[in-house]
Amino acid sequence: MRSAVSVILSSPVPDNKMSHPDYEQTAHDHAALLLLLKPIGTQIKQKTVARLCERIIKSGSRFNVYDSTVGAREILARFVREHPVENNDWGEFQTHRRLLGLITFGKYDTQTELNELCRLHETLKVKYGATLYDSRAILLGPVESTNLNEPPKSFSTPSNFKTRAVFYADESCPDLEAQIAECLNSLFWILESKRLERSREKIDRVSLLLAPFEKKDFIGLDLESRNNKKRCCGRITKHLGDLCLQAGLPGDALSHYNSAASILQAVNDWLWLGAAYEGLCTASALVLYPNMCRSLPLQRNSSLQEGSPGKQRRGSQAVTLPTPPTIDVLKASMPHILPPEEISKKYREAIIHYSKYQNAGIIETEASFKATRISIEQNCTLQATSFLNNVLFINLTLSEQEKIDRFTTLSELFTSFGFARKASFCLRLAATRHVSQNNPNPDWQQCYNLMLQVTSGFKLSLDPVEMPSDGQRGWPAIQIQVINELVAAANRMGNPALATRHMTFLLQTMFNHLTPQERKDITLQLQAVSQQCEGAPVPLVLDSGTVIPPANLTNIPKTKSFTLKNLQPHLQPQKVERIKEDHGPFLFTPINFGSLERKNTSKSKMDYLWVEGDICEVSMQLINPLPFELHVSNMRLLTNGIVFESIPETITLPAESGPIAVTLAGTPKEVGDLEILGFSTHTLGVKSNCRLRYMENMPHPQYSVEVVPALPRIDVATSLPQTASFSSGDNIVTSASVTLYGGESSECTITITNVGQVPIEMIEISVQSTLDAPTESKIFNWSDENLKTQLPLQPGASASLTLYLYAVVDFLAPTSRNEISSSAYLSQPSSIMSHSGPSSLPSRLSSPSHHTKRQSELTSSFRSGLSSHSGHSSLASTRLSKLAVPLHASNIIEGQLKIKYSGDAGLAAGYCRISSVFVTIEMLPSVQITSWDVLPAETPAQFYLVLDVTNMTNHEMELHYTQTKCIYMEGREPCRIPVPVDRCPLNKLSVLNEGGDSAELERICAEHIASLVDLRWQLLGIESSGKATLSGLTLTQDMLDLVRMSPLQWEITINDIAVKAQDELTCGLGECVSVGVGVCNALEHSLSDLILSINFYQDHQNGVNNYRLDTRLSIAGANKVMLPTLQEYGRAYHECRVVFFTAGQYKIDIQCSSRESTPTALAICSELINAGHTWRYIPPLEITVGEC
Amino acid sequence: MILIYYYMMAVCVAVIGKDNSPKYIKCLDENTALQFHYKVHTTIDIIEEKLNVGNKTASDVRELFLGLLFSAEDHKIFGYATNTKIKFVVILQSTNTLLRDNEVRTIFKKLHAAYANAVCNPFYVPGDQIKSKLFDLAVMEIMGII
Missing domain, CATH: 2.60.40.10 (Immunoglobulins)
Structure with missing residues (x-):
């Protein structure tokens, strides 16, 4: 669009060029009457002026005038608050630039003030006198005047005040609108008369109309030339068009412009040809887009601002606006109207023509803006963009403020059709102009404010939260520069808080886009800036009301x-108490409600x-x-x-x-x-x-x-040394370790100190270990009551608890006796004596090799005191051995003493704390009983428990096995001891009813033995002592018979003299000895099918018993009798006689056996027990037969 | 071809993602890079406008070349948009007045091919910055550096 001709065609005439561009103009302003609204004097308030102006603009921007010939004419008015008088000079070129009306506002209280107002008004009139048609002064006084146009009674206007004034007493100014309408009307009619006057002028007699800078160019030119005549004619036609447009006759205006264009084109009068084209365009736009103009009610704040006349936008169109007429209809009445697409084309031409004159730069700029607005109205954004781009290329010598205005306007227009990036670009340029070197008074505040507005276009939100961390929003390089500029502006305007904030923002959001060097530099800058004003995470509110959200450094660190x-x-x-909640029968539900969210x-x-x-x-x-x-x-x-x-x-x-x-x-x-x-x-x-x-x-x-709620805290200490290392478990605070020999006891004092702030009101002690409950309770013992008496424990106080430890080991070596006992039980051996006599003992005594084998068995198998009866189940024993590995494998018992404590509010809320003491007891074997048997004692009330005891320690041991007897054993020495034990009385067995089985019987007997046998050992070297228990003995059926009191009570009489077992009996050869045997059933049930037999034998003391005594004695009477039934507590008696033929020692085996039952017989359980059982009188009677 | 590039030296080549953030930008002179950043950034407005026009005919839809976007005193900015709304912007020096549309189109076709190759890399995550040696080479060729 630019052309080099511009330099040739126009010589620079700086003083004549219009130096006050009006970027706010629209095409419609070509048709408007220009009025200046000006407050005068110092009294009137800005607010009042603003309100009055608003009312005037609202009522007066568009009004209708009725004309007898044409009918209603719509007239537009434009109100400005500033009008440089130089702009009037261009009034000949485009008439809408002339100021036609003046309305002043003033307030007075005294006559002098009124006089001053009148003087000011007249001065303004003189200033714009060249173009002014009419003026009004709106004067607000202290008192009401009877006639609005006359001053109140006590006041008078000076004689030189020739203006029509309106006097109001208050600021509401009731009929202001009517007054303005009257004024506008008068303006119109003056204009109309001027138009008519012009139109009646003879075309060939008119003088040449000139643009301000042209005056010099035409000096010395031949004004009478044909060319010039045409030029005059064209220009006046164009001028008429302007007047028609202003007078509400767009049709006439169009035809005038059209003919002017054709005339001016012929004479190459480019500037005026451009003006004619522009006229065509504006008139067409006025008709086509009647709603584009600014006559609409506007928001209060944006309506009028000082320094930017008529800052009004399209866009706030009311719904009631008339719909624009279609082009076809209009074409009929106005043949020269341009169709929409032609408007921008013609405007473009006009701008090209303007561009040929350097002095018309501002006209060109304004035209570009006007063309843009039309393009926006037409929704041709690319068209609008190209017009706006042109503006940037127009080379104007403007003041910095005007440049700023230009860029701001550009930005506004770009924004209006959504070109946010371009808008921001222009606005940023505007911001830089505020502080450019050429600017005589740089304003960093303004620069900063504009910069703030720029950010949105660069997709830069000052809230770091809205900035995506990956930076894929907007252009980082540009954003960084903009933030840097913001920082600089904030610094220069002396607001270190803002500088710190923006710098923080930069580091936070742009960190990933900065080079390491930049990061370092910015960080150092931030450090420097923040020394002036520390950054804080609070929003900063600017004077303009803008809020700068806080920026937080989450990236550093x-x-x-x-x-x-x-x-x-x-x-x-x-x-404290976990109450099991009732979740219904289902522990798991496969239904997951809103799984993701819940997770x-x-x-x-x-x-x-x-x-x-x-x-x-x-x-x-x-x-x-x-x-x-x-x-x-x-x-x-x-x-x-x-x-x-x-x-x-x-x-x-x-x-x-x-x-x-x-x-x-x-x-x-x-x-x-x-x-x-x-x-x-x-x-x-x-x-x-x-x-x-x-x-x-x-x-x-x-x-x-x-x-x-708050809970107490405790510190726990023990009297025992700590474990070197312990398996860290839950809430263990300390540990205690001790080494004990089997059966040994020890004490451990635990001191609990309250180190918290809350008194302890509750302490519960419990032990947790892998042991079963009975064993556990044997090993660990303490007194809860003692502890309870020490409660509550105030902060700082301490309590102590004694923990008694006892080494529980199994003193019985596991042997193969299980198999013996089970076989003994299951099949009643036919050899009666083989298991009971002393001769049977050696077979079960341990040989050294056997001993070591047992030792290894000890480590791998376990037998609890209660489980010995299950020996026939190998499955059970393997399972048990697995369960109990920790106890015997290492011989180390680990337990946790749990101290559950709470107090005060925490207790009330149901919470407590648990501290644990880890207790390790290493259990060393002390004595071990490798095998045992029972032997009949000298009295039927007792029997001998024969034990093979081994001292498992390396120390000398003293073993007390009865009240009076003790034995010394060397380390690792085995030893056999007989312990006299009372036989198990029948009343202990009475719990065994008919349903009881032999296992139960064995258990009772074993317990009986364990309770009576008291093995106390003492290690002489290390002063420790302990007690071994015999729990868990297994007993065979034959042993049981010895252990328990016989259910049959024997009453033996020899020669009618009752004898006891140990009695020495003698008789002579050939003497007839009467042996009476009485049997009493001490059981609570009757026995049946008993065979009572009396047998004589000789014991050769070498394991051989000779029963074949036919030659040595003779028995008179049955030595075997059948007892069909023996009632409970019933008694049977049998007697026979015997004669010994040879001298010697004889023994009488008296026994009572029940008949063996066959397995097929349907015998009840109790019968099964008694069936096939033999009760023997123990010990056998001994009769020494002496030779007479 | 090389000759053409020599005459039509591109001073800046940019690839813009569909979210209008830069995916790749290379300038002949890194010292004035920011200036080109601004230029390319502001042309996005025009590209968006051109792409937004609803009354495109079927043949227009297939036309990826957007033509001259902006003409400054020293540079001309051309645009090209793929069907996936990836935009290519090339700034040419306008000292050479013999610029023909076809030649500019050739540049863009070459650029498009290079871009397609770059994003075919299975390790390229759509939307990421383009970091590809081959693409760099192609761009440098367009700019006449090599």
Whole structure:
């Protein structure tokens, strides 16, 4: 569009050029009457003026005038608040630039003030006198005047005041609109008369109309030439068109413009040809787009502003506007009207013609803006863009302020059709103009304000939260520059707070786009700036009302992880009593309601508890991305909900250091839900609130944890040495270890000190181990009552508890006796004596090799005191051995003494804490019973328990096995001891009813033995003593017979004299001895099918019993009798006689056996027990037959 | 071809994603890069406008070349948009007045091919910055650096 001719055609005439561009003009302004609204004097308030102006603009911008010939004419008026008088000079070129009317506002209280107002008004009239048609003065006085146009009574206007004034007493100015309408009417009619006057002029007699800068060009030209005549004619035609347009006759105007264009084209009068084209365009636009003009009610604040006349936009069109007529209809009445697409084309031509004159730059600029507005109206944004682009190329010598206005207007127009980027670009240029070197009075404040508006176009939101962390929004390079400019502007306008804020924002949001060097530089700058004003995470409110949201440095240092820590195990609150909630019969439901959502929420809610008044911690990992040491101070947790006292933390991160662990701690001061939102930092002079919500790679936006009431804390100490190493389990605070020989006891004093702030009101002690309950209770013992008496425990006080430890070991070596006993039980052996006599003992005594085998068995198998009867089940024993491996494999017993304590509010809320003492008892074997048997004693009330005892220690041992008897054993020495034991009385067995089985019987007997046998050992070397128990003995049926009292009570008489077992009996050869046997059933049920037999034999004392005594004695009477039944407590008696033929020692075996039952017989259980059983009189009677 | 590039030296080549953020931008002179950033950035408005026009005919839809977007005193800015709304912007020096549409189209076709090759890389995540040596080479060829 630019052409080099412009330089040739117009010589620079700077004083004549229009130096006050009006960027706000629209095409419709060509048709408007220009009025100046001006407050005068100092009294009147800005607000009043603004309100009055608004009313005037609202009522007067568009009005109708009725003319007898044409009918209604729509006249437009344009009200401005400033009008440079130089612009009037262009009034000949385009008549709408002339100021036609003047309305002043003034307020007076005294006559002098009124006089001054009148003088000012007249001065203005003189100033614009060349073009002014009419004027009004609106004067607000103290008193009402009777006639509006006359001053109030006590006032008078000076004689030289010739203006029609309107006097009001108050600011409401009731009929202001009517007054203005009257004024506008008068203006119109003057204009109309001028138009008519012009139109009646003879074309060939008119003088040449000139644009201001042309005056010099035409000096000396031949005014009478034909060419010039045509030029005059064309120009006046164009001028007429202008007047017609203003007078509301667009049709006439169009035809005038059209003919003017053709005339002017012929004479190459480019400037005026451009004006004619522009006239065509504006007139067409006026007709086609009647709603584009500015006559509409506007918002109060944006209506009129000082320095920007008529700042009004299309766009606020009311709904009631008339719809624009179609082009076809209009074409009929106005043949010269341009169709829409022609308008911009013609405008373009006009602009090209203007561009040929350097002095018409402002006209060209204004035309471009007007053309743009039409294009916007037509929705041709690309067209509009090209017009606006042209504006930038127009070379004008403008003041900086005008340049700023130009860019601002450009920006506004770009914005209006959505070209936000271009708008921002222009606005940024405007901002830089405010502070350019050429600007005599740089205004950093303005620059900053404009820069702020620029940000949106570059997709830069000043709230870091809205900036995506990956930076894929907008253009980082540009954004960085804009922020830098903001920082600079903020600095220069003396607002370090803003500079700090923007610098922080830059670092925070653009960090990924900065080079390492830039990062370093900016960081150092920030440090410098923040020394003047520290950055804080609060919104900054500017004077203009703009809020700069806080910027937080979450990248410096970068947080890699953020996790809440549970309390230490022994400080974790536990529910005192876990009441099992009834979840119905189903433990698991496959139905997951809104699975994703639920998972998220549940995770951020911690499943553990924090305690009021206790230090709770959050661990974090920080990364310093900067190439220098970073000092981060005052790190605290940000919380929500209950009161939380955070402990400030300060750390220094080395340059570019990897994840460094930091722990932030604090104390909850209330009970309830605590939300952890993030943490705050103070680094590089900026305080930041780093919220998890806005940080990258954080799984949860916040964490919440429940805080329970304060609980006491204890310190636990034991009197025993600590374990070197113990398996760390739950809430273990200390440990105790002791070594005990089997059967030995020890004490351990546990001191509990309350180190918290809350008294302890409840302590519960319990032991946890892998042992079964009975064994556990044997090993660990304490007195709860003693402890209870020491409660409550005030803070600082301590209590002690004695824990009694006892080494429980199995003193019985496992042997193969199980098989013996089971076989003995299942099949009644036919050889009667083989298991009961002393001769049977050696077979079960241990040989040394057997002994070691047992030792190894000891480590791998386990027999509880109750389980010996299950020996026939190998499955059971293997299972048991598996279960009990820890006990015997290492001989080390580990137990945890759990101290459950609580107090005060915590107790009321149902929480407690558990501290555990880890107790290790190493159990060394002391004595071991490798085998045992029973032997009949000298009295039927007792029997001998024969034990093979081995001293398992390396020390000399003293073993007391009865009240009076003791034995010394060397280390590792085996020894056999007989222990006299009372036989198990029948009343103990009476619990055995008919349903009882032999296993039960064995158990009772074993317990009986265990309770009576008291083996006390004492190690002489190391002064320790203990007690061995015999629980868990297994007994065969034959043993049982010895152990328990016989159910049959024997009454033996020899020669009618009752004898006892140990009695020495003698008789002579050939003497007839009468042996009477009485049997009493001591059982509570009757026995049947008993065979009572009396047998004689000789014991050769070498394991051989000779029963074949036919030659040595003779028996008179039956030595065998059948007893069909023996009632309970019933008695049977049998007697026979015997004669001994040879001398010697004879023994009488008296026994009573029940008949063997066949397996096929349907015998009830109790019969089965008694069936096939033999009861023997023990010990056998001994008769010495002497030779007479 | 090389001759053409020599005469039509591109001073700036940019690839703009469909979210209008830069995916690749290379300028002949890195010192004035920011100026070109601004130029390319402001042309997005025009590209968007051109792409938004609803009354495009079927043949227009297939036309990827957007033509001259902006003409400054020293530069001419041309645009091209793929069907996936990836935009290519090339700034040519307007000292050479013999610019023909066809030649500019050739540049864009070459650029489009290079772009297609670059994003065919299975390791390229759509929407990321383009970091490809081959693409660099293609761009440098267009700019006449090599």
